[in-house]
Amino acid sequence: MNLPTRRHLHAWLLGLATAALLVGGCTTMEPIRAPSVSRMDPVVSQAAALLASGADPEQVAALLGQLDDATLAAQAAALPAGDPLYNHMARALLARGLPLPRPMDRAAWGFDAGGRPPADRDGYRPPVKLGVLLPLSGDMAAPAAAVRDGFLTAYYAESRRRPDIAFYDTHGTAGGALGAYDQAASAGNDFIVGPLSREGVDALFRRGSLSVPMLALNQGNVAPPAGNVSFALSPEEEGVAAADLLAERGARRVMVVNAGDDNARRSTDALRARLAELGGVVTDVVGAGIADLTPFAQKEGGVDAIYLAMRGPAARELMPRLAMAGLSGKPLVATSQLLSGTGDAEEDRVLDGIAFPAESWTSGRNVPGLPSSASVSPGLPTARGAAARLFAFGHDAWLLTAYLERLAQSPDAHVAGATGGLAIDSSGKVLRTPAWSTFRGGYASPLTSAGN
Numbered sequence: 001m002n003l004p005t006r007r008h009l010h011a012w013l014l015g016l017a018t019a020a021l022l023v024g025g026c027t028t029m030e031p032i033r034a035p036s037v038s039r040m041d042p043v044v045s046q047a048a049a050l051l052a053s054g055a056d057p058e059q060v061a062a063l064l065g066q067l068d069d070a071t072l073a074a075q076a077a078a079l080p081a082g083d084p085l086y087n088h089m090a091r092a093l094l095a096r097g098l099p100l101p102r103p104m105d106r107a108a109w110g111f112d113a114g115g116r117p118p119a120d121r122d123g124y125r126p127p128v129k130l131g132v133l134l135p136l137s138g139d140m141a142a143p144a145a146a147v148r149d150g151f152l153t154a155y156y157a158e159s160r161r162r163p164d165i166a167f168y169d170t171h172g173t174a175g176g177a178l179g180a181y182d183q184a185a186s187a188g189n190d191f192i193v194g195p196l197s198r199e200g201v202d203a204l205f206r207r208g209s210l211s212v213p214m215l216a217l218n219q220g221n222v223a224p225p226a227g228n229v230s231f232a233l234s235p236e237e238e239g240v241a242a243a244d245l246l247a248e249r250g251a252r253r254v255m256v257v258n259a260g261d262d263n264a265r266r267s268t269d270a271l272r273a274r275l276a277e278l279g280g281v282v283t284d285v286v287g288a289g290i291a292d293l294t295p296f297a298q299k300e301g302g303v304d305a306i307y308l309a310m311r312g313p314a315a316r317e318l319m320p321r322l323a324m325a326g327l328s329g330k331p332l333v334a335t336s337q338l339l340s341g342t343g344d345a346e347e348d349r350v351l352d353g354i355a356f357p358a359e360s361w362t363s364g365r366n367v368p369g370l371p372s373s374a375s376v377s378p379g380l381p382t383a384r385g386a387a388a389r390l391f392a393f394g395h396d397a398w399l400l401t402a403y404l405e406r407l408a409q410s411p412d413a414h415v416a417g418a419t420g421g422l423a424i425d426s427s428g429k430v431l432r433t434p435a436w437s438t439f440r441g442g443y444a445s446p447l448t449s450a451g452n
Contacts, residue, residue: 004020004129005258006199018438020388026351027104031374039287040075040078041067041071041075043063043064043066043067044064044067044075044085044158044393044422045083046063047060047063047064047088047299048085050063050438051084051085051088052084055337057088057427058269058270059326060085060088061088061091061092061273061277062273062276062277062390064088064089064277065092065094065276065277065278067092069096070096070333070357072089072092072093072096072098073093073098073101073412074276075088075089075117076089076093076100076101077101077102078249081102082362087425087426087427089389089431091425092252092277096144096277098413103410110179111213111227111228111229111404111408111428112213113125113226113404113405115128116190116405117161119405119406120160122406122436123403123405123406123408123413124158124160124402125402125403125404125405126158126161126162126163126401126402127163127189127190127191127401128163128164128190129163129164129165129169129187129188129189129190129191130163130164130165130166130187130189130190130191130192130401131165131166131168131184131187131189131191131192131193131195131212132148132151132165132166132167132168132194133167133168133170133180133181133184133192133193133194133195134147134148134167134168134169134170134174134194134196135170135176135195135197135354136148136167136169136170137169137171137172137198137216137227138171138172138173138174139172140196141172141199142387143196143387143390144196145295145382145387145393146168146266146360146382146383146387146388146390146391147196147217147391147393147394147397148346148394149380149383149391149394150382150383150390150391150393150394150396150397150398150418151193151355151394151395151397151398152394152396153370153376153391153395154370154394154396154398154399155397155398157369157370158369158398161190162365162384165182165285166187166189168180168181168183168184168194168265168278170194170195170196170197172196172197172199173197173200173356174197174199174200174201174202175202175203175204176195176200176330177194177195177199177202177203177204178200178203179195179443180195181195181204181210181214181438182214183310183344184212184303185212189212190212191213191215191424192212192213192214192215193214193217193397193401194214194215194216194217195216195217195218197218198218198219198220198221199220200218201216201217201218201219201222201230202220202221202222203232204216205220205222205223205224205225205228206222207225207450208225209225209226210225210227210228211230213227213229214228214229215228215229215230215231215397215400215401215404216229216230217231217232217393217397218223218230218231218267219231219232219234219429221429223428223429224428225427226428229400229404229424229426229428229429229430230429230430231393231396231397231400231430232430233389233393233419234266235262235263235264235266235267235270236266236267236269236270236336237270237357237431237432237434238265238267238270238335238336238357239267239268239269239270239271239272239273239274239335239388240271241272241337241357241434242267242333242357243271243274243275243278243280243305244278244413245273245333245355245436246275246280246305246307246331246333247275247278247279247280248352249305249331250304251280251304251331252275252279252280252281252302253281253283253301253302253303253304253305254271254275254278254280254281254282254283254296254300254303254305254306254307255283255284255296255303255305255306255307255327256268256282256284256285256286256307256309257286257287257288257293257305257306257307257308257309257310258285258286258287258309258310258316259288259309259310259311259314259337263309263335263337264310264337265310266382267308267309267335268282268285268302268307271307273365273408274299280433282307283296283301283303284296284299288310288314290320290321292321292324292325293321293322293324293325293327294324294326296325296446297325297326297327301381303327303330304330304331305330305331305332305333306322306330306331306333307333307334307335308330308332308333308335309334309337310334310335310337310338311337311338311340311341312337312338312340312341312342312348312351313341315334315338315351315354316347316348316351319350319351331355332353332354332355333354333355333356334354334355334356335356335357336356336357336358336389336434338351338354338356339356339358339444340386342444344442344443345441345442345443347442348442348443349441349442350437351439351442352438352439352440352441352442353438353439354438354439355436355438355447356436356437356438357420357434357435357436358434358435358436358437358444359388359389359392359393359417359418359419359420359434359435359438360392360417360418360419360420360435361373361388361392361395361418361419362388362389362392363437363444363445364446365435365444365446367395367416367417367418370395370418371399373388381424384408387433389419391418392417392418392419393418393419395417395419396415396417396418396419396422399415399417399422400417400422400424400430403415404424407422407423407424408424415429417432417436420432420435421433421434421436
């Protein structure tokens, strides 16, 4: 399919041609001085058995969360190189702010960009020929257009060598994704981006070995095969980030008020698992429609903070009930769903002080090589409103494509993207650290006091 173009897109894209894309610096931690161990801790043995049985990584992480810092560090250092449990223990150490005894093992992932021209000094090493799989027709065509335009914005902003690029329509189905991948692979592309649906990603990853490596634009139930990557704006990331922020603020007992949809459930599950790793607990998961929250607030041990997994209108209705239960003074952290249904400052004043994860670009922060959201959105429908988040996502998909090798070589490397800080773990999953925002006077604005 020919590269899509639009006059109103190119009118301002051309002005970006000389903008440089900046990549965050790498940092190296000093090796931890772990005491020697003569045998494997029973909890570590149980975690190894759980991992071998094919258990979900969150289950393994929850089990490792039972270990104290010294035991975790010593046991991780004692594992031989290549042990599949090591990377899980390394992530647990990093989550606690502890150094690693050695870098994460990356042989199992095995990304290889050897066929590309040499990398620039900053790590820029894009493919030679690139295929992008998106649902350009069907029910998902509108969100796909926002992802496409964000991708092209970053692509045209780069003044150095760029790959030849072609788009392939997946029609929004798993079968369409398989067909589009095969078409792109047979056309000689050396790297593929997409598809966008979870079903399409799972269908491709179930193939196991793929002839052309890919950056999938979603995360399903199947892990990326060796040499492939998955990237998503997932509810799980928001739950983990919220737990980190709450722990940073000293909150250990967190009550969740949950809208009950799939996004709310997934973010809540991730919050619970991450809090457990950090020594915290979810005291209750309460439905958004419960009238009296007092019994939950008065439980033994009390409540340190509230996590809101709901849209803006439901949160506005909840605020008086939190006050009646004596919880209005507690720290309030929400999912990004909080922004849905907002926009009237007078109505949204009641949401003042609630922290929620946001994209760096849409929250007004500077993103290297990308004009501000306020300057782009008036002339480009796919970059405003709810679509702006997907526009930023598409922008970052290009950055990952161009800097994938650098990210793969070090667990400490990252890219400063439009959706937040981006890194890749040893399994090929993109890890996103979102920016934080809050409401002030009814308007969403950056929260500079959070650990962005």
